[in-house]
Structure formats: C-alpha cells, structure tokens
Amino acid sequence: MKHRNHQVDNYKNHKMMPTLNVSVNGPAVARAFAEHIVKKLAEKKEGPLFWALSGGSTPKLLFKLLAEEYREKIDWSRLHFFWGDERCVPHDDPESNFGEVKSLLFDHVPVVWDQVHAVDTTKSPEEAARAYGELMMRLLPSNSDGLPILDINMLGMGGDGHTASIFPANMDDLLTDSRICAVATHPDSGQKRVTMTGPVLNASDEVAFLVTGNGKTERTAQVLNKEHGAEKFPVMHIRPTSGKLIWFLDEAAAAEVGY
Ligand code: 6PG
Numbered sequence: 001m002k003h004r005n006h007q008v009d010n011y012k013n014h015k016m017m018p019t020l021n022v023s024v025n026g027p028a029v030a031r032a033f034a035e036h037i038v039k040k041l042a043e044k045k046e047g048p049l050f051w052a053l054s055g056g057s058t059p060k061l062l063f064k065l066l067a068e069e070y071r072e073k074i075d076w077s078r079l080h081f082f083w084g085d086e087r088c089v090p091h092d093d094p095e096s097n098f099g100e101v102k103s104l105l106f107d108h109v110p111v112v113w114d115q116v117h118a119v120d121t122t123k124s125p126e127e128a129a130r131a132y133g134e135l136m137m138r139l140l141p142s143n144s145d146g147l148p149i150l151d152i153n154m155l156g157m158g159g160d161g162h163t164a165s166i167f168p169a170n171m172d173d174l175l176t177d178s179r180i181c182a183v184a185t186h187p188d189s190g191q192k193r194v195t196m197t198g199p200v201l202n203a204s205d206e207v208a209f210l211v212t213g214n215g216k217t218e219r220t221a222q223v224l225n226k227e228h229g230a231e232k233f234p235v236m237h238i239r240p241t242s243g244k245l246i247w248f249l250d251e252a253a254a255a256e257v258g259y
C-alpha cells in the first residue's frame with residue numbers, strides 16, 4: 001500500500017474543525033507526529049518546548065520510534081516533559097505512564113532529567129494533583145485566565161471517548177474544574193489518577209490527538225463528524241481556546257470521517 005500521509009485542513013466551513021493528519025497505519029502516525037515535533041522545534045528556533053505526554057498504545061509506538069531514530073534529530077535539551085494524566089501508582093509500576101516513557105524513550109536519549117516533570121505519585125492522589133498543578137503554574141507561562149500554557153498537549157482517545165483521565169461519567173466536573181489538576185477515577189478499575197482539567201487542556205497552544213486502529217473508527221467519526229449525541233464524549237469538549245487542534249489518525253480510525 002502506498003504510504004500516504006496527508007494534511008487535511010479545516011473542512012466543511014466549521015471554523016473550529018480540527019486539522020487532520022492521516023497516515024496509513026499506526027507506525028506511520030508515530031512517524032508523522034515525530035516529524036511534527038521536529039517541525040515545532042524548528043519553528044520555535046530556540047528555547048524550550050513544553051510537551052505534555054499521555055499514556056496509551058499509540059504513544060508507545062512513538063516513544064520507540066523516537067528512541068530508535070530521533071536521538072540525533074532532536075535537541076533533547078530543549079524539551080520539557082509533563083503528563084496530561086498519570087495513574088496513582090509507583091513510577092516502576094507497569095501501569096505508570098511515566099514508567100512507560102522512561103523505559104521506552106528517556107533511558108535511550110539524552111533528556112535533561114530536571115526537565116522531566118513527573119507527577120509525584122508517592123503523595124496521596126489529592127495531594128499529588130494539587131502539587132502537580134502548583135508545579136505547572138511555577139514552570140509554565142500562563143494565559144490571561146491564569147492557566148498554564150503547554151506548547152503541545154499530546155492526547156489519546158479511549159473507546160468511550162475519554163481523554164487524559166476525563167471519563168464520560170465525571171466529565172462535567174472535570175471539564176469545568178477551576179483547578180489545574182484533579183483526581184479522577186477509572187470507571188472500570190476504580191484506579192485513581194491525576195488529570196489535567198478541561199480548561200487547562202484547552203489553554204494549550206496546541207492539542208494533538210493520536211488515535212489509531214479500527215476499534216476507534218466509529219467514535220472518531222462520531223466526534224469529527226459532530227454527529228448527534230457526540231457531546232457526551234469528553235474529547236468533543238477538548239479544543240484549544242485560542243490554540244491549534246490536530247488529529248493524527250491512521251486510515252482505520254479515519255475510515256468514516258466525512259471530510
Ligand atoms: C491513559 C491515557 C488515556 C489514553 C486513552 C487512549 O493514561 O490511559 O492518557 O487517556 O490516551 O485511553 O489509549 P489507547 O491509545 O491505548 O486506546
């Protein structure tokens with residue numbers, strides 16, 4: 001199959017429609033996003049890039065690719081890492097989002113460890129959320145609403161339309177929460193998590209969703225086609241107030257997107 005990776009700009013005259021970047025498969029999505037990071041660093045010419053990571057399967061492909069092929073292509077000293085959400089488990093727990101990227105990427109490239117800002121999961125969930133919000137306020141520029149601004153907030157979408165750890169059941173609170181970070185509970189496992197709240201995600205200079213696989217086809221179409229009822233999915237409410245919104249998709253996830 002010929003590899004196509006095309007940038008589909010705003011369609012259907014919906015001024016808020018996101019930009020779509022569609023690649024043939026998961027690995028190609030990872031590569032497209034890696035190149036996007038290279039481009040953003042070049043656009044900023046110098047200075048830091050504040051990048052929030054997420055958990056999930058597609059980011060694993062990205063982390064492995066960056067470790068294998070981008071050690072020399074990226075000035076790692078310019079990158080500052082944050083997490084859009086983190087499970088309240090020890091960093092060496094298989095469930096840890098920090099632990100995952102440490103083993104897949106950070107242990108293989110010259111990151112500046114003082115610029116890797118993990119959630120302190122040795123604290124209680126509430127204390128960890130409060131402390132992480134304070135850390136973000138201390139380290140990041142803030143907007144006119146006093147919210148911290150990330151240069152790029154990389155997010156995934158769960159099958160239920162959740163993003164970060166904003167799940168459908170508790171989305172109304174977390175989408176309007178005045179705090180920077182809050183505690184969320186996974187609806188199935190009951191696992192406690194620290195998550196950036198909706199207003200903070202939307203304060204980002206850019207939000208980039210990475211969504212792949214035929215398991216996401218229907219949900220992606222419901223959201224991007226703005227189908228009736230899609231507002232019950234948290235991802236529908238994540239669009240930067242003044243920043244950019246890009247969906248990096250593979251052809252499977254994008255198969256029923258109507259533009
Ligand atoms: C997490 C993630 C979560 C993830 C989605 C999509 O901590 O689990 O932040 O929001 O991005 O569940 O995950 P998949 O890409 O694996 O479906």
